[in-house]
Amino acid sequence: MKQATRTNQAISLKGSTKIVTEFFEYSVNSILYQRNIYPPDDFRMVKKYGLPMLITADEELKAYLETILKQVHEWLMQKTITRLVLAITSKETLETVERWQFDIITEDENGTGESSGSAAASGKPKEKTEKEVQVEIREIMKQITASVTFLPVLEEECSFTLLAYTSTQDPLPLPEKWNDADPHLIDKGKVEQVRLRSFSTNVHKMEAMVAYRVGE
Amino acid sequence: MALDSNLGGGGGKGDLTNPFITKPQASPMKRPPSRPGSAMSGHSRSGMGIGGGSMDIVGDRDEGMMERGRDRSEGEKGAFGGGAGGMKFSTGRNLDRFIPSRSSSVDPALAAGDMSNYSISNDDDYMTNVSLASTNASDSNGQPGAPHTRILSFAAAPPSSSSHNPHATSHLSLSRQYTKTGAAGKGAAAGSSAAAAGKSSRKFPQTPDRVLDAPGFMDDYYLNLISWSCTNKVAIALVDTVYIWNAETGDVTGLHTSTETELPVVTSLNWASDGSYLAVGNESGSVEIWDTDTAKRIRNMTGHLARVPSLSWNGSVVSSGCRDGSIWHHDVRVQNHKVQELRGHNAEVCGLAWRGDGQFLASGGNDNIVNCWDGRIGQSIISNDVNLPSQGPKWQKHNHTAAVKALAWCPWQNSLLATGGGTSDQTIHFWSSTTGARVSSLPTSSQVTSLVWSPHTKEILSTHGYPDNHWTLWSYPSLSKVHEVTGAHDKRILGSGVSPDGCTVVTGAADESLKFWKIWEAKATPKQKMMERDENGAVRNKPSVSMWR
Numbered sequence: 001m002k003q004a005t006r007t008n009q010a011i012s013l014k015g016s017t018k019i020v021t022e023f024f025e026y027s028v029n030s031i032l033y034q035r036n037i038y039p040p041d042d043f044r045m046v047k048k049y050g051l052p053m054l055i056t057a058d059e060e061l062k063a064y065l066e067t068i069l070k071q072v073h074e075w076l077m078q079k080t081i082t083r084l085v086l087a088i089t090s091k092e093t094l095e096t097v098e099r100w101q102f103d104i105i106t107e108d109e110n111g112t113g114e115s116s117g118s119a120a121a122s123g124k125p126k127e128k129t130e131k132e133v134q135v136e137i138r139e140i141m142k143q144i145t146a147s148v149t150f151l152p153v154l155e156e157e158c159s160f161t162l163l164a165y166t167s168t169q170d171p172l173p174l175p176e177k178w179n180d181a182d183p184h185l186i187d188k189g190k191v192e193q194v195r196l197r198s199f200s201t202n203v204h205k206m207e208a209m210v211a212y213r214v215g216e
Numbered sequence: 217m218a219l220d221s222n223l224g225g226g227g228g229k230g231d232l233t234n235p236f237i238t239k240p241q242a243s244p245m246k247r248p249p250s251r252p253g254s255a256m257s258g259h260s261r262s263g264m265g266i267g268g269g270s271m272d273i274v275g276d277r278d279e280g281m282m283e284r285g286r287d288r289s290e291g292e293k294g295a296f297g298g299g300a301g302g303m304k305f306s307t308g309r310n311l312d313r314f315i316p317s318r319s320s321s322v323d324p325a326l327a328a329g330d331m332s333n334y335s336i337s338n339d340d341d342y343m344t345n346v347s348l349a350s351t352n353a354s355d356s357n358g359q360p361g362a363p364h365t366r367i368l369s370f371a372a373a374p375p376s377s378s379s380h381n382p383h384a385t386s387h388l389s390l391s392r393q394y395t396k397t398g399a400a401g402k403g404a405a406a407g408s409s410a411a412a413a414g415k416s417s418r419k420f421p422q423t424p425d426r427v428l429d430a431p432g433f434m435d436d437y438y439l440n441l442i443s444w445s446c447t448n449k450v451a452i453a454l455v456d457t458v459y460i461w462n463a464e465t466g467d468v469t470g471l472h473t474s475t476e477t478e479l480p481v482v483t484s485l486n487w488a489s490d491g492s493y494l495a496v497g498n499e500s501g502s503v504e505i506w507d508t509d510t511a512k513r514i515r516n517m518t519g520h521l522a523r524v525p526s527l528s529w530n531g532s533v534v535s536s537g538c539r540d541g542s543i544w545h546h547d548v549r550v551q552n553h554k555v556q557e558l559r560g561h562n563a564e565v566c567g568l569a570w571r572g573d574g575q576f577l578a579s580g581g582n583d584n585i586v587n588c589w590d591g592r593i594g595q596s597i598i599s600n601d602v603n604l605p606s607q608g609p610k611w612q613k614h615n616h617t618a619a620v621k622a623l624a625w626c627p628w629q630n631s632l633l634a635t636g637g638g639t640s641d642q643t644i645h646f647w648s649s650t651t652g653a654r655v656s657s658l659p660t661s662s663q664v665t666s667l668v669w670s671p672h673t674k675e676i677l678s679t680h681g682y683p684d685n686h687w688t689l690w691s692y693p694s695l696s697k698v699h700e701v702t703g704a705h706d707k708r709i710l711g712s713g714v715s716p717d718g719c720t721v722v723t724g725a726a727d728e729s730l731k732f733w734k735i736w737e738a739k740a741t742p743k744q745k746m747m748e749r750d751e752n753g754a755v756r757n758k759p760s761v762s763m764w765r
Contacts, residue, residue, distance in 0.1 A: 060375035068370050082365070160374055167365045174368070181369035 016203035017076040019130070020104065021069050023137055023199075023206065027144055028065060028086055028162070029055050031100055034148050035088060037158050049138040068162050071175055075166060076204070079106045083165035087184035091157040096184045098151065098212045105205040128202055136199030140208055143196045150194070151212055186213045420689070420699040424731035425720065428461065430454060435726035437621060437638065437665065437681075437710065438525045438566040438582065440484045442724045444713035447491035449508065450722060452730065453482035458496055460508050463715065471496075471506050471513070486527035486534070493548075495534045497524030503536050505548055517546050517553045526568035528577065530591065535577060537565025543579055545593055560587040560609040569623040571630070576610065576649050578633050580620025586613040586635050588649055611652030617641040622678070624667035625649075626692075634676055636664025644678060646692075658695045660688065666711050671718035672736045679723055681708030687723060689735065705731065 026048055033043045033054040038061065043054040056062055075081035081104055088098040163181055174180075185191075196208035432454040434441060441453040450461045456479035458471040471494075484497035493514070496504045501520030506513050522539035529535075533555070534546050541561035546553040560579065567580030570591065577589040587609035618638030626632035632655065633647045644664055646655040662680035669676050675698060679687045686702040687709060705725030712723045719736045 058375070064370075064372070064374055071370075159376070161369055164368045165365065166368060177371040178368045179371050181367050183367050 012201070013077065013079075013203050015130075016201035017073060019133060019137075019201055020076055020204050020206060021073045023140075024072060024084060024102065025065065025069055026053050026055070027100075027102070027141065027208075029053070030141060030144050031086055031088075032056065032061075032160065034145060035098065035151070035154055035158070037088065037160055049134050049141055051138055051141055053141065071178065072164060074175075075164065076104070078168075080166045080168045081164055082167045083163075085163040085165070085184065087161045087163060088154070088158050089161060089184065091159050093156075096186050096213070097154060097156075097158065098210065099184060099186055101209045101211065103205075103207040103209075105207070107200070107203060107205055128200070133199060133201050136197070140197045140199060140206075143208075147194070147196070147210060151210070152214065186211055190214055418737075420701075421733045421735060422701060424704075425734050426732040428730040428732075430724060430728050430730050433710070433724055433726065433728045433730075434481070434483075435707070435710070436483075437663070438483075438564055438619070440486070440526050440566070440568075440621075440711055441482070442711040442713045442722060442730070443485050443487045443494070444715055444722060445487035445491035445494075446489065446716045448716050449487075449491065450713060450730070451485050451487060451494055451508075452724060453485050453496070456481050456498075458482055458485060458494065458506070460494075469508070469511055471508070471511050481523075483523045483525045484527045484536075486529055488529045488534075489531070495527045495529060495536075497527050497536055499523040501538065503527065503534065503546060505534070515548060515553075517548075519554055520544065522564075525564060525566050526579075528568040528570045530570040530574040530577070533593065535568055535570065537561075537568045537579060537581075539564040541565060541581060541583070543568065543577075543589075547593075556593050558587075558589055558609070560589070560612060561585055564619075566619055566621045567623040567635070569625055569633075571625045571633075571649065572627065573630070576625075576633075578623050578625070578635070578649070579609075580616075580623050580635055582619040584614065584616045584618055584620065584637070584641070586616065586620050586623075586645070586647070587611075588633070588647070588652065610649075613645070613647065613652070613654070615645055615654065615657075616643065618663070622664045622667040624669050624676070626669050626676075627671045628669075628674070634667050634669070636660075636667050636678060639663040639681070644676075644690075656693065656695060658690065662686070663708070665709050666723075668712055668714045668721055670736050671714075672738060675736075677712070677721060677735065679704075679709040679712050681710075685709055685725065685727075687712075687721075687733070699735075701733075704733075705729065 029043070030053060032038050033040060033056075038056060038058060042056055042058045042061075044057045045052050046055050047053070056065075072081060072084060083104060084102045086100040086102075087096050088100075089096050161181070161184060163184060164178075190213045191211050192214050193209060193211035196210065198205060198207040200206065430452055433452070434455065439453075443451045444463075445451065448463045450463055452459050452461065460469045460471065462468075480498040480500040480502075482496055482498050486495050487493075488495065492507070492509070494506045494508050496506060498504070500518075501522055501524060502516050502518040503520070503524055504513050505515040505517070520536065520538040520540070520542070524536045524538055526537035527534060532547060532549050534548060535543055536546060537543050541559070541563055543558040543560070543565055544554050545556040545558075547555045558577075558579070561581035561583050563582035565579050565581045567578075569578050570576070571578070575591045577591055579587045579589065581587075588611050590610050613635075616635065616637035618641035620635050620637055622634075622636035622644075624634045626634065631648050631650045633649050634644055635647065636644045639662075642660050642662055642664065644658040644660060644667065646657070647653070648655050660678060660680060662682060662684060664678050665681055666679045667676060668678075674692050675689055676692050677687055677689050684702040685705045685708050686700055687704050688697060689699040690696065691698050704723060705727050706729075707726035709723045709725045712721055714721050717738055719734055719738055721733050721735050722730055723733065724730050
């Protein structure tokens with residue numbers, strides 16, 4: 001039976017992975033633009049999710065993000081990634097000043113009787129159309145854009161790091177050029193966090209949240 | 217209370233003492249019995265999450281993700297059922313679209329308990345995270361099949377932003393450079409100190425690149441005797457003969473007609489947009505079309521009763537302004553060449569300029585009027601000479617106080633038209649062709665004899681007459697002076713033309729000389745290269761004007 005569900009989901013997992021990866025691409029770009037990690041004129045506007053989204057035109061950065069997202073895509077397909085974190089760090093002190101966290105919850109898997117039971121119990125709306133998902137993503141994107149209003153201004157020059165949290169039954173073979181990393185937490189006592197909206201496909205549930213350092 | 221819970225909550229798991237969770241065991245959790253250990257911790261954590269709406273970072277950092285998600289969704293239900301934190305929870309969950317729930321300041325009602333809750337969890341969280349390795353190890357909650365959690369990051373650092381990186385994407389840095397110089401140019405005009413900075417980054421010519429003799433160049437303000445084609449040829453009229461100077465080779469050809477003995481004085485000339493034909497207006501009122509490659513006159517279109525001092529091409533239509541104040545559209549393809557007459561001036565039409573897209577024609581006259589005409593010729597092509605549709609101008613302006621000879625459409629702002637007035641006016645007005653509104657005005661020190669917009673920068677060049685015989689480069693829209701060469705010529709400058717690459721301006725003056733000034737630099741950004749290619753492609757693809765002979 002498990003086998004059967006797997007094959008049934010194969011396509012939707014693929015589609016969902018694409019949606020999630022795409023979401024990462026646009027949200028990361030959006031954050032890099034909104035938080036001024038890269039100069040604003042490096043970004044060009046594209047229409048996506050019914051919103052004007054900004055995508056970097058910097059070839060190097062583009063290639064860099066592409067490499068990472070390709071790996072994330074792979075992990076999503078393997079259902080091993082549980083969280084993606086975009087940490088914005090000060091270039092000077094290397095302190096994390098902002099931490100965008102995207103939790104990925106792979107639904108309907110690795111549960112035996114439980115998942116089906118809970119799905120039935122909660123009456124989960126099955127077969128979400130892509131359009132509905134897009135609407136949900138749009139809301140997150142709007143929130144990311146709007147979050148500039150409450151996030152503190154980044155005064156120092158900043159860089160960013162993308163962290164992937166993986167969780168596997170067996171130790172994950174490290175892909176080339178990936179290393180274990182520090183979680184890039186913000187110093188305790190100085191942190192405030194805001195939960196953003198979430199979206200879900202039939203396979204993945206994505207929950208976004210931003211933590212940021214506040215002044216003393 | 218907070219302290220208690222903190223003490224109790226070792227490793228973020230012992231939050232059973234949390235004040236918001238009264239009876240964790242009694243709450244209707246839908247947790248299957250398969251994982252008793254995590255069920256407890258999960259529940260307590262979810263309870264915390266409910267209270268703050270924000271605890272998640274903390275509680276789950278050391279937990280497997282799947283577990284967490286399930287915990288939360290179930291935990292919410294559990295909290296409601298348990299009743300302890302239910303009310304608070306409901307407020308926290310009501311998310312506004314744009315105002316996300318902020319952890320520490322969501323609801324004043326939550327304040328005390330919530331804050332403490334928050335900080336507790338935070339501490340716990342932090343502690344557990346600090347010793348990440350150990351938490352990872354202990355993460356399993358004693359379960360044998362617990363997942364291995366790893367935090368991974370890509371080894372390479374992200375590329376630094378291109379502004380600090382010399383090897384960054386070239387077109388970006390170029391365009392940045394472009395905007396910078398543009399800003400510097402503007403700033404240069406604003407203040408004298410800034411002007412020095414602006415000048416240092418850009419060289420302005422004080423002397424011409426090249427000087428050509430133009431013996432017999434007519435010293436008549438109303439005539440338009442210089443035109444530079446897109447094929448890089450400069451046409452200049454010296455009394456009764458037109459000479460073509462090839463800017464690439466330096467060759468000069470004269471356009472002679474051997475048949476006529478006494479030639480009328482040439483009063484205007486203008487290159488067709490594809491550079492293959494030259495329209496020549498003369499004193500007798502006829503408009504001639506010349507093929508410059510063979511140096512042959514192809515057509516002679518007569519009809520004007522007085523001299524033709526201005527010409528402008530638009531596709532296969534050449535428009536001629538006459539001394540009697542009329543403007544005619546000549547369609548060079550048909551036998552009855554006169555397809556429309558525009559009456560809007562009652563004095564010599566000395567300035568005529570089609571907008572690049574052929575939508576509007578601007579004309580300036582000795583009656584101090586600027587007219588803007590709708591470029592559509594309407595039914596006139598099929599109507600005969602007797603029954604020509606006549607139309608008034610789209611808008612008419614009387615702001616100038618002298619003859620308007622200098623007219624120029626802005627290449628980078630379609631609707632922008634600049635017009636310059638004669639000796640008693642000395643003003644450049646900027647108009648919006650769509651609304652007819654005067655956008656701005658710029659007083660100068662002398663008569664304005666011609667205007668050239670820069671295709672590369674936001675600048676406009678004006679040439680002037682007595683007393684300084686100068687040309688001035690202005691930035692637009694700030695209208696500040698960027699550069700000026702006084703005494704550019706010994707006598708007043710009468711006309712100008714711009715090279716097809718948009719870098720060099722030729723000025724012709726009453727001192728019977730042509731001077732070439734290299735004023736602008738072509739910005740070779742890929743985008744512009746592409747645009748240039750497009751333009752060239754468009755020119756190439758444009759069907760060349762077919763002539764009725």
